[in-house]
Amino acid sequence: MNVIRISLLHLALAPGLLNMNFAALERGISIAAEQGADLVVTPELCISGYQFTDRIGTDWIEPHPDRWTVSVCNLARRHRLLIIMGHVERNAGRLYNSSFLIDPDGSIIGRHRKINAPAERWASVGEHAVPALWDGIRIGMLICSDAYPKRIAEELRAAGAQLLISPCAWGPGLHGPEGEWESRSAENCLPLIVCNRTGRETTLSFTKAESLVIKNGKRLLAHSSEQSAVLMFDWDMVNMLPRSKQFETAYLE
Numbered sequence: 001m002n003v004i005r006i007s008l009l010h011l012a013l014a015p016g017l018l019n020m021n022f023a024a025l026e027r028g029i030s031i032a033a034e035q036g037a038d039l040v041v042t043p044e045l046c047i048s049g050y051q052f053t054d055r056i057g058t059d060w061i062e063p064h065p066d067r068w069t070v071s072v073c074n075l076a077r078r079h080r081l082l083i084i085m086g087h088v089e090r091n092a093g094r095l096y097n098s099s100f101l102i103d104p105d106g107s108i109i110g111r112h113r114k115i116n117a118p119a120e121r122w123a124s125v126g127e128h129a130v131p132a133l134w135d136g137i138r139i140g141m142l143i144c145s146d147a148y149p150k151r152i153a154e155e156l157r158a159a160g161a162q163l164l165i166s167p168c169a170w171g172p173g174l175h176g177p178e179g180e181w182e183s184r185s186a187e188n189c190l191p192l193i194v195c196n197r198t199g200r201e202t203t204l205s206f207t208k209a210e211s212l213v214i215k216n217g218k219r220l221l222a223h224s225s226e227q228s229a230v231l232m233f234d235w236d237m238v239n240m241l242p243r244s245k246q247f248e249t250a251y252l253e
Contacts, residue, residue, distance in 0.1 A: 002237055004237060005035075007039070008211045009032070009043065009046070012206075012228045016049060016054070024252065025047070030079070032232070033080075040082070047087055050201055051203065063090050064090060066090070069087060072085050084167060085102060098112065109134060110134075111132075112141035112142075113125075114146055138163075140159075140190075141164075144169055154188060163191055163193070173205070181194055182214055192215075194212040196212070207226045210223065213242050221244075221246060
C-alpha cells in the first residue's frame with residue numbers, strides 16, 4: 001500500500017479501572033474502523049492505566065496472552081485492523097511493560113518490552129529492541145521513555161527499522177519529555193509517531209501530553225486535549241510523510 005490511514009487513540013485512562021479503560025479503547029477502535037483506519041495505536045498501558053499498582057497491585061496480571069490482549073486481537077480481526085497495543089505482560093514469572101503488534105488476522109506478529117523502565121518498579125527490563133515486519137515495512141516500537149537514551153532507537157535503525165512508533169504515557173512537568181522524540185528522529189533519519197494520552201492519575205496529569213508525528217526532528221502534527229480523542233491521518237508510505245498538516249479529530253463523549 002502506498003498510503004495507509006493511521007489512528008492514534010489519545011485516551012483518558014484511569015489507574016486500575018480495567019473494564020472502564022477497555023470500554024474506552026473498544027470505542028476508540030470502533031471509531032477508527034468507521035473512519036477507515038488501517039493502523040490503530042494505543043497509549044502505553046492502555047488497559048491498566050499508568051499508576052495502577054497503587055490501586056490493584058500486580059496479582060491480576062495473567063500469563064501472556066491475557067484476556068485483555070485476546071480481546072484486542074479479536075477486535076483487530078473483526079475490524080481488519082493492524083493494532084499496536086501498549087499493555088502489561090507476565091512471562092516466565094516476570095512482569096513487563098510491553099507493546100504488541102497485532103495483525104488484521106488477530107495474530108501477534110511483534111513485541112517490544114520497555115527497556116528504559118526505571119520508573120516502573122513492578123516491571124522487569126526488556127533486553128533488545130527488534131523491529132517487527134508488516135506488509136514489507138519494518139516498524140520499530142519504543143515505549144515512552146525508551147526515547148530518552150539514544151541507543152534503543154539506534155538499535156532499531158541498525159536492525160532495519162523504517163518507522164518508529166511509540167505508545168506513551170509521558171506528559172510535561174518533572175521528568176517530562178524535553179526534545180527526546182525530536183532528537184531520536186533527527187539522529188536516525190526516521191519518522192517517529194507518538195501516541196500519547198490524556199487524563200489524570202494518582203500523582204500525574206497527562207492533560208497536556210502530546211501525540212505527535214515527527215520527521216527529521218521536526219514536529220509535523222501535534223495534539224493535546226483534556227478530552228479523549230481519536231486522531232486520524234493518512235500516511236504516505238513512499239515518502240514517509242503525513243498527507244495533511246493536522247490531525248482529523250473525533251472526540252469521545
